[in-house]
Amino acid sequence: MSIHLDQLILIVALGLFALYVIALRTALTDRIIYFLLAVIGAILVINPEFSTRIANRIGIGRGTDLLLYLFIVTALFYSVGVTAEMKRLRRQLTTVIREIAIANPSEGARKNPKDEG
Amino acid sequence: MHVSSDTWIVIPAYNEEKKIGEVLDELVRYPYHVVVVDDGSRDQTRQIALCFPVTVLKHITNLGQGAALQTGIRYALSFPETRYVVTFDADGQHSASDILPMIDQCHSGDYDIVLGSRFLEKGKVINLEWQRRLVLKAAILFTRLMTGMQLTDTHNGLRVLTAKAAGKLNLTQNGMAHASELLSQVAAMKLRYCEAPVTILYSDYSRQKGQSLWNGFNILWDMLEGFLR
Numbered sequence: 143m144s145i146h147l148d149q150l151i152l153i154v155a156l157g158l159f160a161l162y163v164i165a166l167r168t169a170l171t172d173r174i175i176y177f178l179l180a181v182i183g184a185i186l187v188i189n190p191e192f193s194t195r196i197a198n199r200i201g202i203g204r205g206t207d208l209l210l211y212l213f214i215v216t217a218l219f220y221s222v223g224v225t226a227e228m229k230r231l232r233r234q235l236t237t238v239i240r241e242i243a244i245a246n247p248s249e250g251a252r253k254n255p256k257d258e259g
Numbered sequence: 260m261h262v263s264s265d266t267w268i269v270i271p272a273y274n275e276e277k278k279i280g281e282v283l284d285e286l287v288r289y290p291y292h293v294v295v296v297d298d299g300s301r302d303q304t305r306q307i308a309l310c311f312p313v314t315v316l317k318h319i320t321n322l323g324q325g326a327a328l329q330t331g332i333r334y335a336l337s338f339p340e341t342r343y344v345v346t347f348d349a350d351g352q353h354s355a356s357d358i359l360p361m362i363d364q365c366h367s368g369d370y371d372i373v374l375g376s377r378f379l380e381k382g383k384v385i386n387l388e389w390q391r392r393l394v395l396k397a398a399i400l401f402t403r404l405m406t407g408m409q410l411t412d413t414h415n416g417l418r419v420l421t422a423k424a425a426g427k428l429n430l431t432q433n434g435m436a437h438a439s440e441l442l443s444q445v446a447a448m449k450l451r452y453c454e455a456p457v458t459i460l461y462s463d464y465s466r467q468k469g470q471s472l473w474n475g476f477n478i479l480w481d482m483l484e485g486f487l488r
Contacts, residue, residue: 236322236433240330243296243316247334250309 147201155215163222172223179216186212265342266362267292267335271327272349276303283311285355286347294334295349296327304349325437329430336426344425348416357457361419364455371424371450374410375417375457382412382456394475401479402439406446410454414438417457424450435474436481 162171186193186209193205202208268291272279279295286293293313297305299321308315316334318327328346335344343362347353353375361373377384395414402413416438420428427448432440445452 232433233431236326239318239320239322240326240333243318243330244334244337246317247294248305248309248315248317250311250313250315252312 151200159215159218167226175219179212179219183209183212183216264290264292265340266345266358267294267331267338267341267343268345268347268358269328269331269335270295270347270349271298271324271331272296272300272304272308273298273321273324273327274300274302274304275349276300276307278351279304279349280307280310282347282349282351282353283308283313287311287313289355289358291345291358292335292338294331296331296334298322298324298327323433323437324435325430325440326433328437329428332420332425332428332430336422341422344420344422346416346418346420351462352459353417354458354460357417357455358419361417361455361457364453365419365421368453369451370453371421372445372452373419374412374452374454375415376410376412376454377415377457377459378411379454379456383458384461385459386461387459388461398439398475398478402442405439406443408442408446408452410442412454413442415457415459419455432481434477434481436478439478439482 186205190205193208195205197203197205197208202211268286270279270282270293272295275282283293283295293311295305295308295313295315297308297315297317299318305315305317314334316330318330332344332346335341343365345358345362347355347358357375361375364370365373376382377387395412399410399413402408402410418441424445427450428441428444430437430440
């Protein structure tokens with residue numbers, strides 16, 4: 143089974159994506175990527191022939207297919223970002239609730255009432 | 260010997276009003292300190308616990324058993340004389356009499372952590388249905404692969420930790436994946452561990468409250484999400 147160029151690109155892209163998500167993400171790099179995706183998206187929409195040319199170069203059918211793939215990538219990227227943010231928020235919430243718990247211990251009934259007034 | 264007030268029992272509890280009284284009744288016969296972490300229960304768990312000479316901490320909203328455990332451990336370690344921290348379930352599955360032998364084993368073998376096991380030769384498991392046994396065995400295999408630890412029971416809530424080891428752990432998994440996370444940290448920090456036989460009593464109650472078998476999937480998912488920055 144021979145591998146087409148577009149499949150190779152996809153595999154490499156997925157690998158890079160995974161690496162990015164696990165090791166390289168920062169708020170700044172996320173924003174840079176959003177920006178780049180937006181720019182690429184704008185270019186492809188403004189100039190449909192451009193997208194068709196690129197699509198043909200790498201073996202995908204039409205320019206709109208290219209746009210679709212770009213959209214899929216963007217959606218995945220966005221959901222990764224949201225999940226990571228929720229994880230961060232959960233951690234912060236846990237810290238707050240934990241501090242409140244530890245700061246307010248309740249003592250249960252003791253058999254020996256020697257401490258009572 | 261080592262049964263003294265340097266030992267804290269940490270009990271995470273969520274909606275355990277039916278069993279917490281029984282559990283605490285057994286535990287307070289021993290000279291341990293006990294802290295119950297009420298994980299946002301909506302029932303009388305906290306009120307019942309306060310009838311016993313124990314300390315009760317309260318999460319104002321439910322976070323999960325892992326979070327409750329970490330809170331209790333943090334609290335126990337806030338006392339400088341603490342030498343052992345014991346994790347213990349609130350649903351009546353565990354037996355208080357198993358604790359002292361584990362502490363002895365921890366001390367005499369100079370271990371950082373002693374893990375309870377129901378599948379060890381002298382361990383006992385009562386009323387375990389085959390489906391749950393199968394899932395537990397799968398988890399054991401998975402843990403062996405991921406951490407290299409050869410354990411016979413990877414999801415046992417009864418553990419004895421030295422204060423030092425407990426201080427090194429940091430459970431970030433609030434939910435059921437905390438058990439796997441704990442083992443991963445033990446392996447990563449190369450803590451000295453061993454297993455001890457304990458009795459686990461399954462009743463209709465604990466079965467109903469216990470983890471659904473599909474929770475294995477949830478745990479796997481949580482662990483994968485753990486890789487996400």
